[in-house]
Amino acid sequence: MKVQFAGIELTSPVIAASGTFGYGIEFEEIISLERIGAFVTKGISLEPIQGHPAPRIIQTAAGMINAIGLQNIGVAEFIEKKLPGLRNYPSCKCIVNVFGYTVGEYKGVVERLNDADGIAAYELNVSCPNVHAGGMAFGSDCGSLEYLVREVKAVAKRPIIVKLSPNVTSIGQMARTCAQSGADAVSLVNTFLAMSIDVETRKPRLTNVTGGLSGPAIKPIAVRMVYEASRAVTIPILGLGGIITAEDAVEFMLAGATAIQVGTASYADPRATERLAKGMESWCRSHHVERVASLTGCVEIPQK
Numbered sequence: 316m317k318v319q320f321a322g323i324e325l326t327s328p329v330i331a332a333s334g335t336f337g338y339g340i341e342f343e344e345i346i347s348l349e350r351i352g353a354f355v356t357k358g359i360s361l362e363p364i365q366g367h368p369a370p371r372i373i374q375t376a377a378g379m380i381n382a383i384g385l386q387n388i389g390v391a392e393f394i395e396k397k398l399p400g401l402r403n404y405p406s407c408k409c410i411v412n413v414f415g416y417t418v419g420e421y422k423g424v425v426e427r428l429n430d431a432d433g434i435a436a437y438e439l440n441v442s443c444p445n446v447h448a449g450g451m452a453f454g455s456d457c458g459s460l461e462y463l464v465r466e467v468k469a470v471a472k473r474p475i476i477v478k479l480s481p482n483v484t485s486i487g488q489m490a491r492t493c494a495q496s497g498a499d500a501v502s503l504v505n506t507f508l509a510m511s512i513d514v515e516t517r518k519p520r521l522t523n524v525t526g527g528l529s530g531p532a533i534k535p536i537a538v539r540m541v542y543e544a545s546r547a548v549t550i551p552i553l554g555l556g557g558i559i560t561a562e563d564a565v566e567f568m569l570a571g572a573t574a575i576q577v578g579t580a581s582y583a584d585p586r587a588t589e590r591l592a593k594g595m596e597s598w599c600r601s602h603h604v605e606r607v608a609s610l611t612g613c614v615e616i617p618q619k
């Protein structure tokens with residue numbers, strides 16, 4: 316079940332996605348962390364962020380819309396209070412999701428994390444649809460994206476994964492921009508910009524008015540985007556968006572993902588990541604797949 320990307324070896328291709336797995340340590344009593352390859356922390360910023368007022372998560376058909384507003388404890392508290400406990404699980408790699416409102420803030424967070432032990436890689440969130448500055452502003456403009464990735468890469472002592480926004484016209488072009496600017500890998504997709512209205516009150520159901528759609532509703536679009544990105548770049552791709560079953564995960568790998576992330580599924584079933592890791596192993600066994608890594612990019616496109 317081992318996979319490799321950006322010089323990192325994972326014992327399983329299953330990674331818990333940012334914003335759906337706390338800071339990782341909260342899950343130590345819920346699943347066996349050693350059973351999954353890695354987890355990505357909630358987005359961490361230079362200073363703590365309060366986030367948006369409730370309601371900030373609502374359920375939709377086959378998914379949910381969230382507008383958390385990047386609430387987090389800030390980099391100093393993460394290093395001091397969360398990271399030490401995580402070092403007890405060395406086989407479950409810790410990837411820190413990094414967020415800033417400016418390029419300087421992204422660099423500041425990475426510089427603080429550089430000196431801390433127990434981190435495998437940084438995932439830059441350039442794709443949050445729920446904040447007005449930073450986030451998606453970087454992820455939807457090639458020039459800003461290139462500048463950000465180059466600047467962060469210059470200071471980072473660990474591999475950089477850039478988390479792409481699906482709210483763009485050409486995902487291939489954004490992935491190419493990241494690869495050319497020095498990114499070690501890309502992850503996609505983040506959530507799709509969405510909105511829901513209560514027809515009785517005629518008011519938006521989220522305080523922030525709009526939010527990001529995730530869950531099974533987005534899976535076919537995410538698979539298509541992973542496929543397109545994989546045709547545009549040679550750096551590894553971490554695929555996600557609506558993965559619930561082992562078959563979903565295999566589909567993303569066939570589309571071109573080296574590893575997969577599981578987000579919203581953990582809200583419905585907090586043990587989803589461990590279940591997926593076991594499920595993928597069983598799937599490989601029953602389909603006589605000796606190495607899960609051999610699935611990557613093996614979709615068979617019929618010749619026209």
Ligand SMILES: Cc1cc2nc3c(=O)[nH]c(=O)nc-3n(C[C@H](O)[C@H](O)[C@H](O)COP(=O)(O)O)c2cc1C
Pocket residue numbers: 332333334335357358372381383385412439440478504505506528529530531533555556557558576577578579580
């Ligand atoms: C409540 C919630 C919070 C999230 N917070 C973050 C975040 O802080 N940083 C980030 O890069 N992605 C964040 N995401 C996006 C997820 O990591 C993932 O990209 C998205 O939900 C699609 O995957 P899924 O359908 O498996 O959930 C968040 C998603 C949800 C549902």
